[in-house]
Amino acid sequence: xxxxxxxxxxxxxxxxxxxxxxxxxxxxxxxxxxxxxxxxxxxxxxxxxxxxxxxxxxxxxxxxxxxxxxxxxxxxxxxxxxxxxxxxxxxxxxxxxxxxxxxxxxxxxxxxxxxxxxxxxxxxxxxxxxxxxxxxxxxxxxxxxxxxxx
Numbered sequence: 001x002x003x004x005x006x007x008x009x010x011x012x013x014x015x016x017x018x019x020x021x022x023x024x025x026x027x028x029x030x031x032x033x034x035x036x037x038x039x040x041x042x043x044x045x046x047x048x049x050x051x052x053x054x055x056x057x058x059x060x061x062x063x064x065x066x067x068x069x070x071x072x073x074x075x076x077x078x079x080x081x082x083x084x085x086x087x088x089x090x091x092x093x094x095x096x097x098x099x100x101x102x103x104x105x106x107x108x109x110x111x112x113x114x115x116x117x118x119x120x121x122x123x124x125x126x127x128x129x130x131x132x133x134x135x136x137x138x139x140x141x142x143x144x145x146x147x148x149x150x
Contacts, residue, residue, distance in 0.1 A: 022085040022145035025049060025099050033069040033076050040102065040139040048141060049099040050076060054091040054148065060122035062086035065146075067096055078143040091148045100143040112136040 030051040036043060052067035055075055065087040068075040078087075078098040107115060112132045120127035 017150035019088070019091075019148045020145075021087065021148070022080070022143065025097075025145055025147075027099060030097055033067060034072040034074045036102070037074045037076060037139070040104070043102045044104050044139070046102060047099065047144075048102050049097060050078075050141065051095065051097040052076075054087075054094050054096050056123075057087045057089045057091055058119075058122060059089055059124065062088060064140075065091060065096065065098070067098060077138075077140040078146065079140045080143045085143060085146065087146070088148070094148050094150060096146055096148045098141060098143050098146040100141040100145070103140055103142050105138050105140060107136045109133070109135050 026047060027049040030049040031043075033050050033052050036048060036050060050067055052075070053070050054065050055068040056066040058064045061082050062085075063082050064077050064079040066075050066077050078100065080087075080100075109132060112135065113129050116132060117127050117129065119125075
């Protein structure tokens, strides 16, 4: 009976054109990506929810996706622990809402080069280490849940 219910539930979600990943949301309203990226320090360490168009997804592990505001073009990365949630590469171009804690990430130049090289390898892209000339600071959401819609 439980198996039948789960099959029904999976079909209902698929028919609705919606894929739910990770934990249920704890916030009822998303903050604009442009607003979040304009003053990120205000939100560091806080749980936030954002909605946007999926611009990119980690091709190897599905451990991150980049959401962009369709009007401003501003974007934010949603990063999860490997294996915790797997963002599907088919989500690119679709709308997604994601929730998690905003984190400030500070990397030395060497760390930034290593991270960019790894990411390029995972996604089959070329990378020039000379393109990173200093330390890097960026903000990302440590994702706990997401909903991807058609």
